[in-house]
Structure formats: C-alpha cells, structure tokens
Amino acid sequence: MTTLHMTVGDREQLREETLQFVSNAEEQNSDDRHVLQFGTYDDLVSHLTPLRLSLIQTIAKTRPTSMREAARLVDRDISDVHSDLKQLEVLGILSLKEGGPSGTVQPVVSFDHIEMHIDYSLLDDRDADSAPASV
Template identity: 65%
Template sequence: MTTLHITVGNHEQLRQDALQFVRDVDADDLDSQDGTATLQFGTYDDFVDSLTPLRLELIRAIAAETPESMREAARLVDRDVSDVHSDLKQLDVLGILTLEEGGPSGAIQPIVPFDRIEVHIDYPLLDRGDADTAASA
C-alpha cells in the first residue's frame, strides 16, 4: 500500500524534512521511503485552499475508477471539464497525482499513485508569544 502523508503547520518538521531531502539527494538515496510520500503545508489555510472537498472527491474518483482522460474524470464527478482540468493541474503541481501523456487516443490521463491519504494537522490554539501574555492577564 502506498500512502501520502500530509502534514500541516509544523514549521520545524518542514525544516527537518527539507534538510533530510537535501541529504538524500546528495547521497543519491531518494528511493528509501518504502512506499510513502509526504506533502507539507505551512498553514491550515494553505491546506484547505489546496485540498478542497471537490478536489478530494476528484482524487478519490480517479483512484477508484482510473479514468483514461481528463474529460472522463470530469464525467465521474459530474463537473465542468475546464474546472476539473484546472484542479488536476493544481493537484499535479502538489504531487498528489500525475498527468501522463499518451493515454488511450492520445489523451492526458490522471493517475493517483496512492492508495491512502493520511493527514496530520498541528494547529496550536495559542501563539507561543500570546500564551505568555494570556497567562499574565
């Protein structure tokens, strides 16, 4: 099973993962992830702007039905082709799916290479600076 791990809001973890990625590139060891990938968003707002309910529905439909084209993917979710095309381009940029040329009849085929998405959200209720102020008030 291949899993996409999505993390939100842990800036120190973002830094550590970026450093590890650079070390892996230097060591030519990028295949040591054993079936997992990580996508990180710096803020909750970035996460919800990128993974809207409509985009999540589209990802699920593509994973379940393996459409042969963008047009077929749009039919699966009963949405306008141009809107789905825009969403697919954004999801491709994020690395959640790939758009492969040369599908049946030359169409661009969306492929979801994951079986599962797991999300971890680090959402502090108080800013560390605000916590000191609130405690003294």
Template identity: 65%
Template sequence: MTTLHITVDDRESLREDALQFAQDVEADDLDDQDGTATLQFGTYDGFVDSLTPLRLELVWAIAKEAPESMREAARLVERDVSDVHSDLKQVEVLGILTLEEGGPSGAIQPVVPSDRIEVHIDYPLVDSGDADGTPASA
C-alpha cells in the same frame, strides 16, 4: 499499499525537516520509504486552499475509477472539463497525482499513485510559550 502522508505543521518544523532531508541525502543515509510519500504544508490555510473538498473528491474518483482522460474524470464528478483540468493541474503540482500522456486514445490520463491519504494537522490552540508554561503572547 502506497500511502501519501499529508502534514500541516509550522514553518520552522518544515525548515528543520528539509535541512534533515538534505543532510541525509548528502550522507547517502535515506531510509526506504516503505511505500510512503509526504506532502507538507506550513499553514492550515495553505492546506485548505490547496486541497479543497472538490479536489479531494476528484482525487478519490480518479483513484477509484481510473478514468482514461481528463474529460472522463470530469464526467465522474459531474463538473465542467475546464474546471477539472485546472484542479488536476493544481493537484499535479502538489504531487498527489500525475498526468500521463499517451493514455488510451492519446488522451492525457490522470493517475493517482497512492492507495491511501493520511492527514496529520498540528493546530495549536494556544501558543506553546516558554519552558515555564507562560504563553509567548503574555
């Protein structure tokens, strides 16, 4: 099973993760991913703007039905082909699916390489503040 992990975290955590990844690459110290991939968003707004309910429904339909073309994917979700095409391009940029040329009948075929998506959202309701527990905004 291949799992796509989606995380929403603050920009500083994303920066630290990227620096650690770069250091691991330089040291040739990357662990096997065990069939996982990670997509990170720096803000909750970025997450919900990118992965709308319509786009998630489209990804689910493609994973379940394996359509042979964008047109067939549009039929699955009962949406206009041009809107689905636009959404597929956006989701492809995120790395959630691929658009493979040369599908049956020469069409571009959307393919979801993951079997599962897991989402972790770090959404603090209060500033973490200083070490003494005082909120940063006080």
C-alpha cells in the same frame, strides 16, 4: 499500500520531523514513503478543497482514461476539473500521463491512502505568554 503523508505546521519543525521520518523510512528499507508539507492549515484547505479530494478519490477508485471522463465521473465542468488536475499535479498528488486513448491525458493517482498530520496551535507564541492561568 502506498501512503501520501500530508503534514501541516511550523515549517522548521516540519523539516526536522520530515528528516526524521525519512531516516526512519530508510532504516525500514521502504520506498513507499511520500510526504507533502503545508505551512499552515489555511494552505492545506486552499489546495485540498472537498471537490479536489473527491476528484482524487474518484480517480483512485475508477482510473478514468481521460480528464474528460474524470470530469464526467464527478459531474463537474471539464475546465474546472482540468484546472484542479493541474494544481494536484504540481503538488505531486497525481500525475497526468500523455498518450491515452486518442491522444488524451490520463490522470493517475499513485497512492491508495492519504494520511494527514495537522499541528494546529490554538495560541500564537505571543498569546501563550499573556494567556491567563487556569485555576
């Protein structure tokens, strides 16, 4: 199984955790470790909207041969799907393979699982100092 690990949180902390994660993966001799980092939860939800997640899942399940077929499968406008596919390609979540039937571009998801690790602080560091103690 190939898993895409998405992490959200403090960039420096994520950097350290990712280095440890990669080190552990190398010790396990695994080439199937892929990590995508987002600095904040807002970054994650702006890039991975419910429509985009549905599109990713549909492509992984049905393996459409073109962008147009992918748009038809999710019942969306081709221009919107094209834009989403380009953004997802930039993020490394999928690839767009040229040379499909009749010169089409085929979206390909090379992961079969996405795992999200979210560090969502309820208090900013400055808030933690002034927070009332609980009794």
